[in-house]
Amino acid sequence: MEKSASLWERSRQAAVAEIVDTALTLFEEQGYEATTMAQVASKAGVSQRSLFRYFGTKEDLVCSDQDALGEVLVGAVAAQPAELSTWDALRAGFTAILAASNHTPQRVLEISRLIFTTASLRSRYFEKRLRWQHALVPVIEQRMGIESGEVPDARAMGVIATTFACVDAATELWVLHGGKADAFELYEQALAAVRA
Amino acid sequence: MEKSASLWERSRQAAVAEIVDTALTLFEEQGYEATTMAQVASKAGVSQRSLFRYFGTKEDLVCSDQDALGEVLVGAVAAQPAELSTWDALRAGFTAILAASNHTPQRVLEISRLIFTTASLRSRYFEKRLRWQHALVPVIEQRMGIESGEVPDARAMGVIATTFACVDAATELWVLHGGKADAFELYEQALAAVRA
C-alpha cells in the first residue's frame, strides 16, 4: 500500500514537474494567453483531460506550488519564539518561504515576471495569498494577545494585510528592476516608510 | 452632434442600469456562478452579443463602476492640501469614494458580499484596485517629497499598498459583520495597529 502509493506518487511528481517545465517554456516563447492547454498537453505527451486532472486550471500550471508554500509560511510564523515581535515573526515566515523554494533564482524571476505581467495569473496569485492571510489570523491574534472570535480582529487583519502588501510591493519592484535589486531591502524600505 | 451623442449616451446609461439591476437580482437568486450570460441577456431583453458589448466580461456586471471610482480616488487625493499627512490624504480619497457612490448602503453591502464571497469577482476587484494603486504612485511620491523615477519608489508603494490593505481588511470585516459594524472605525483600528 505505501510502496504502491509512493510509486504512483513518484511517477506523478515526475510527470507534474515535466509538464510544468514544458508549459513554462511555451509560455515564455509565445506568451501565456497565446498558449492553449491543448498545446501544452500534446507537447507534454498527455491527454488534455489528464492535464486538467493534474492541474485544475491553466493558472495552476504556474501557481501550483503556492499551496505548499502557504503551509510553510504559517508553520514558520507559528514556530517563531514568543519574544519576537509580530513583524519579525511574519518576516521570518517569508524568509522561510524563500528558503523552501526549490527553483533557481533565475527561475523565480521568470515565474514572478510571468505572474506580474499577466492579469489572470496575478489575480490567481492574489487569491491564493488571501488564503494565506486568513490562515495566519489565529496565529497572529494569539501572538498579539487577542482572543480569537468568530470574526477576525481588525488589528490582526491590518498587520497581516500590511505585511503582505509590503511583500507584494517589494516583489513587484524587484521584478520591475529585473531582479537586480535586493527584494529584502525593498521590503524593509516599504515597511519602514509605513511604520515611520 | 452633441445632442445626438447625449441622447445615445442617455439611453445607453438607462440600458446599462437596467441590465445591472436584472443581473444582480439573478445573482442573488441563484448565485453568480450558476447564472449564465445568456440568462441575463434574455431576461434583460438584449442579445447576448450586445450584452458583451456593454460589459466586456461577466465580472463587469458587478464591478463596472470601479473605473469611475478610481478616478474619483486619485483626483480627491491629489486635491488634498499639502499640509495634510500622506495618510490623511489617502483616507480623504476613500471617503470621497464613499460619497461618490450612487448606491444605497444596503445595495453596497449586497454587492460587497457578492464580491467577497465569489472568487472570480474578488480577483477582478483586486485587479482593478491594483490599477488604482499604480495611478496613485506619482501623486503620493510628490506628496512624500520623492522624485519620480521610471520605477516606483518602495516607500511610496508601501504606504499606498498598506492603505489599500487596511481598507480591504476593513471592508471584508464589515461584510463579515453583516454591515452592522462601522467600516470606518474598523479601518482606523487596523491602521492604528499597524502604525503603533
Place this chain on the structure above:
DNA sequence: AGACAGCTTGGCAGTGACTGACAGGTTGGC
C-alpha cells in the same frame, strides 16, 4: 424628400477553458 454616412444591434459560427460520463488499461492484494 431621398440618398448617404456613422453608429448600433443581432445572429452565427468559432475558440478556448473546463467538466461529466464512459471505456479501457495498469497496479497491488488475495
Place this chain on the structure above:
DNA sequence: GCCAACCTGTCAGTCACTGCCAAGCTGTCT
C-alpha cells in the same frame, strides 16, 4: 489468476467570449 482500486484517454457538452457580416436606426447633406 481474479478482483478491486486507480489512472488514463476519448467524446461530447457547457459557458465565457470574439470576429464577421447583414440589418436597422439617427442625423446630415443636397
